[in-house]
Amino acid sequence: MVEGRLERARSFGSWLHGVGPVVGLALLCVAGTLLNSDFASLDNAMNVLTRTAFIGIIAVGMCFVIISGGIDLSVGSMAALIAGLVILLMNTMAGWMDQPILVVAIGMAFSVVLGAAFGLAHGLLITRGRIEPFIVTLGTLGIFRAYLTYFSNGGAITLDDSLSDVYSPVYYTSLAGVPIPVWVFLLVAIAGGVILNRTAFGRYVQAIGSNEQVARYAAVDVDKIKVLTYALLGACVGIATLLYVPRLGSSSPTTGLLWELEAIAAVIVGGTALKGGAGSIAGTVVGAILLSVISNILNLTSIISVYLNAAVQGFVIITVAFLQRRK
Amino acid sequence: MSIAVRFENIVKEFGTVRVLHGVSFELPRGGVYGLLGENGAGKSTLMKILSGYEQPTEGAVFVDGEARVFNNSRAAEAAGIVLIHQEFNLAEDLTIAQNIFLGHEKKRGWWLDDAAMRTETARVLAQVGLDKNPDMPVRHLIVAEKQLVEIAKALARNARLLIMDEPTASLTPGETEALFRLMGRLHEAGVTIVYISHKLDEVERTTNEVIVMRDGRFVTRRPTAELTRREMANLMVGRELSDLYPPKDPSPAPSSAGAMPRLKVVGMTVPGWAQDVGFEVMPGEILGFAGLVGAGRTELFEGLLGLRPHSVERIELDGHEIRIRNPREAVAQGLTYLSEDRKGKGLHVGFGLRENLTLMALEHYAKPWLRPGDEMRALQTAVKDFGIRTGSLDIRASSLSGGNQQKLALAKVLHPKPKVIVLDEPTRGVDVGAKRDIYFLIQRLAREGHGVIVVSSELMELVGLCHRVAVMRAGRLEAMVDAQHLTEEELISHATGTKN
Numbered sequence: 001m002v003e004g005r006l007e008r009a010r011s012f013g014s015w016l017h018g019v020g021p022v023v024g025l026a027l028l029c030v031a032g033t034l035l036n037s038d039f040a041s042l043d044n045a046m047n048v049l050t051r052t053a054f055i056g057i058i059a060v061g062m063c064f065v066i067i068s069g070g071i072d073l074s075v076g077s078m079a080a081l082i083a084g085l086v087i088l089l090m091n092t093m094a095g096w097m098d099q100p101i102l103v104v105a106i107g108m109a110f111s112v113v114l115g116a117a118f119g120l121a122h123g124l125l126i127t128r129g130r131i132e133p134f135i136v137t138l139g140t141l142g143i144f145r146a147y148l149t150y151f152s153n154g155g156a157i158t159l160d161d162s163l164s165d166v167y168s169p170v171y172y173t174s175l176a177g178v179p180i181p182v183w184v185f186l187l188v189a190i191a192g193g194v195i196l197n198r199t200a201f202g203r204y205v206q207a208i209g210s211n212e213q214v215a216r217y218a219a220v221d222v223d224k225i226k227v228l229t230y231a232l233l234g235a236c237v238g239i240a241t242l243l244y245v246p247r248l249g250s251s252s253p254t255t256g257l258l259w260e261l262e263a264i265a266a267v268i269v270g271g272t273a274l275k276g277g278a279g280s281i282a283g284t285v286v287g288a289i290l291l292s293v294i295s296n297i298l299n300l301t302s303i304i305s306v307y308l309n310a311a312v313q314g315f316v317i318i319t320v321a322f323l324q325r326r327k
Numbered sequence: 328m329s330i331a332v333r334f335e336n337i338v339k340e341f342g343t344v345r346v347l348h349g350v351s352f353e354l355p356r357g358g359v360y361g362l363l364g365e366n367g368a369g370k371s372t373l374m375k376i377l378s379g380y381e382q383p384t385e386g387a388v389f390v391d392g393e394a395r396v397f398n399n400s401r402a403a404e405a406a407g408i409v410l411i412h413q414e415f416n417l418a419e420d421l422t423i424a425q426n427i428f429l430g431h432e433k434k435r436g437w438w439l440d441d442a443a444m445r446t447e448t449a450r451v452l453a454q455v456g457l458d459k460n461p462d463m464p465v466r467h468l469i470v471a472e473k474q475l476v477e478i479a480k481a482l483a484r485n486a487r488l489l490i491m492d493e494p495t496a497s498l499t500p501g502e503t504e505a506l507f508r509l510m511g512r513l514h515e516a517g518v519t520i521v522y523i524s525h526k527l528d529e530v531e532r533t534t535n536e537v538i539v540m541r542d543g544r545f546v547t548r549r550p551t552a553e554l555t556r557r558e559m560a561n562l563m564v565g566r567e568l569s570d571l572y573p574p575k576d577p578s579p580a581p582s583s584a585g586a587m588p589r590l591k592v593v594g595m596t597v598p599g600w601a602q603d604v605g606f607e608v609m610p611g612e613i614l615g616f617a618g619l620v621g622a623g624r625t626e627l628f629e630g631l632l633g634l635r636p637h638s639v640e641r642i643e644l645d646g647h648e649i650r651i652r653n654p655r656e657a658v659a660q661g662l663t664y665l666s667e668d669r670k671g672k673g674l675h676v677g678f679g680l681r682e683n684l685t686l687m688a689l690e691h692y693a694k695p696w697l698r699p700g701d702e703m704r705a706l707q708t709a710v711k712d713f714g715i716r717t718g719s720l721d722i723r724a725s726s727l728s729g730g731n732q733q734k735l736a737l738a739k740v741l742h743p744k745p746k747v748i749v750l751d752e753p754t755r756g757v758d759v760g761a762k763r764d765i766y767f768l769i770q771r772l773a774r775e776g777h778g779v780i781v782v783s784s785e786l787m788e789l790v791g792l793c794h795r796v797a798v799m800r801a802g803r804l805e806a807m808v809d810a811q812h813l814t815e816e817e818l819i820s821h822a823t824g825t826k827n
């Protein structure tokens with residue numbers, strides 16, 4: 001009897017904690033609708049979700065890294081470098097073979113593999129090399145972008161037109177009225193949620209972030225799990241990039257700028273503690289959408305200057321964190 | 328100098344669970360009071376209310392006849408009431424001196440007065456008998472030394488009412504003696520002392536009066552001199568307790584008689600802690616490890632599990648040579664270890680009970696998806712088997728009382744069904760009734776053919792429970808005492824090196 005009541009009280013508490021970002025998002029949507037009737041249209045909704053997809057997919061991977069007690073500052077640069085290398089590879093291959101579809105398919109696969117490999121390198125440096133994740137990824141943040149700038153000679157690396165025609169539908173086509181990037185985002189988020197909550201790996205990630213020492217004593221292979229979280233995040237960056245390339249068909253030194261901060265912000269707004277231990281994929285997804293809804297509203301309305309976009313996002317991040325703080 | 332306290336009708340609820348049901352009693356000034364009760368009786372909660380860490384839901388605390396509300400521990404400390412926690416509260420990366428003055432730093436003008444704090448720290452460390460440099464980071468201390476730092480911290484606050492919540496749980500006899508002498512001096516200086524312990528012999532020796540709580544209620548108070556330990560135990564549990572230790576089974580045949588040991592370790596060295604230690608455990612045997620603090624027992628087993636750099640000539644499990652590079656390989660081979668440091672190494676206190684229980688055997692529940700339903704059933708079974716007392720199964724481990732956390736930790740290391748288990752201080756902070764349950768459980772494990780190793784600072788426990796006891800001194804295996812010669816005196820003389 002008492003147990004039942006306590007359980008309900010507790011689950012109500014955690015429910016409230018969990019829906020905080022959802023309530024915030026709902027309020028924003030109401031405000032958006034009042035300010036501009038176009039906001040509530042299906043078109044605009046799909047537009048917002050498509051734009052969210054890149055950051056959202058990366059944020060899902062970032063969620064694992066942050067829950068395990070780590071951080072990755074390099075994801076924006078990593079995306080830019082992957083995009084550049086993938087375009088170079090596809091352009092080169094197009095010269096050898098006459099099957100653009102195959103070339104694009106190989107390029108897409110390469111994107112994910114490359115991301116996972118970068119993540120693996122991070123993980124190994126952090127665990128085997130015993131270097132703080134902040135330092136490692138701060139280093140690669142510079143390295144990745146510098147190499148992209150070097151390969152592009154300071155300009156842009158652009159996809160050949162013949163390939164662009166084949167590749168662009170990946171970004172621009174809709175299935176059942178929903179653009180492909182949104183479908184991919186949805187799949188990645190579902191997979192992330194299942195992995196975090198319903199696999200041993202996910203439990204170990206939480207255990208390590210909650211107390212690494214206890215996890216080690218409990219026979220958790222701490223180093224392996226950590227390496228896997230970074231590789232997983234790298235793969236997510238690869239997936240986001242393979243969706244991003246067909247959008248503009250090029251990569252330049254400004255590609256993916258500040259994505260790392262947006263991804264981290266999405267995770268934190270979604271209720272995951274920056275110190276690790278616990279967090280939620282659903283919250284992360286809501287957090288990512290919330291951030292892009294803000295810029296969408298500012299674009300559609302003229303009350304606040306678009307130049308203040310980052311400021312408004314900043315205020316929202318701080319407000320949400322304030323509402324979620326634990327006593 | 329000293330102060331008197333009166334609790335009036337104290338009620339405490341966490342959420343909707345009531346853990347204190349209107350507790351009223353008085354602590355007249357200058358006494359040494361033993362506070363007794365089973366795990367989860369509410370002793371720590373009541374003392375946290377007195378010292379400002381928790382607020383009562385109803386009722387009032389009177390200090391020297393005046394109703395007082397302490398909103399935080401600082402306010403209580405200002406009134407001279409200091410609590411030494413059951414669980415440590417030390418910042419691992421700060422030095423001993425920094426920890427002792429944390430939140431109460433001495434200053435000269437705008438600057439910290441490090442010299443004064445160091446001198447004062449050296450003084451209180453000398454009082455508790457800890458011979459360490461005040462500038463040493465707490466991280467480098469072993470558990471017992473951390474406990475002494477906690478006590479020194481309370482001394483530096485000039486307590487007039489000192490509450491000690493199981494201060495000796497991780498101390499060895501020598502340090503315990505030093506603590507008792509210190510308590511004697513404080514008592515003479517007029518400090519009122521509340522002493523919470525499950526070690527009834529200590530309560531008998533040190534206190535003037537015992538106060539018994541059960542299920543969140545005050546039960547009775549008696550002058551200590553009128554009670555035997557047996558009577559104390561019976562008052563705590565509210566029923567007649569039969570023998571604490573199970574009758575010993577005969578020792579299993581030794582390997583010299585041709586039997587195969589469950590675990591055999593040859594030439595184990597953990598640099599700085601243990602040199603060339605070898606031992607074996609037979610199936611069905613309970614092997615004890617005795618020694619003073621710093622003798623290297625915990626470190627020996629942490630080395631065995633691959634948690635510390637070490638070298639070893641040979642490890643055999645059931646006659647097969649094995650290698651153990653990390654705890655994961657140890658579990659896979661059938662060897663698990665219960666750490667003495669429950670909060671730092673044993674349990675995820677921020678996790679739920681279910682997640683803690685299954686962590687070491689998670690592959691049984693991931694097929695490939697985790698099955699929370701199966702995990703929940705396992706938890707229900709474990710709560711029953713190990714007698715874990717909790718209002719709800721859906722709480723964090725940190726909400727369990729200290730003794731119940733220990734039972735959960737024990738359930739956790741037994742969950743992967745190991746062949747050999749190393750239990751480092753398995754009954755730390757556990758009440759008499761539960762201790763008895765754990766002893767019988769250990770015997771059951773041995774009967775089932777497990778090899779059981781018990782590392783303990785409670786000599787009584789080793790004598791009452793084990794077939795053989797290995798005594799370590801300064802990193803070396805000093806003696807292997809067999810069943811015929813097993814007495815507390817024998818163990819002490821080997822541990823201190825006074826045996827000739």
Ligand SMILES: Nc1ncnc2c1ncn2[C@@H]1O[C@H](COP(=O)(O)OP(=O)(O)OP(=O)(O)O)[C@@H](O)[C@H]1O
Pocket residue numbers: 341344346364365366367368369370371372373413716717718722725726727728729730731756758
């Ligand atoms: N923060 C909390 N939330 C919920 N329940 C709690 C919390 N703190 C304590 N409790 C519950 O209150 C009860 C009393 O706990 P308390 O720690 O006071 O026991 P205790 O007498 O000190 O036991 P022990 O001898 O094991 O240390 C326990 O049932 C415990 O689970």
Ligand SMILES: [Mg+2]
Pocket residue numbers: 370371372413492728729730
């Ligand atoms: Mg307690």
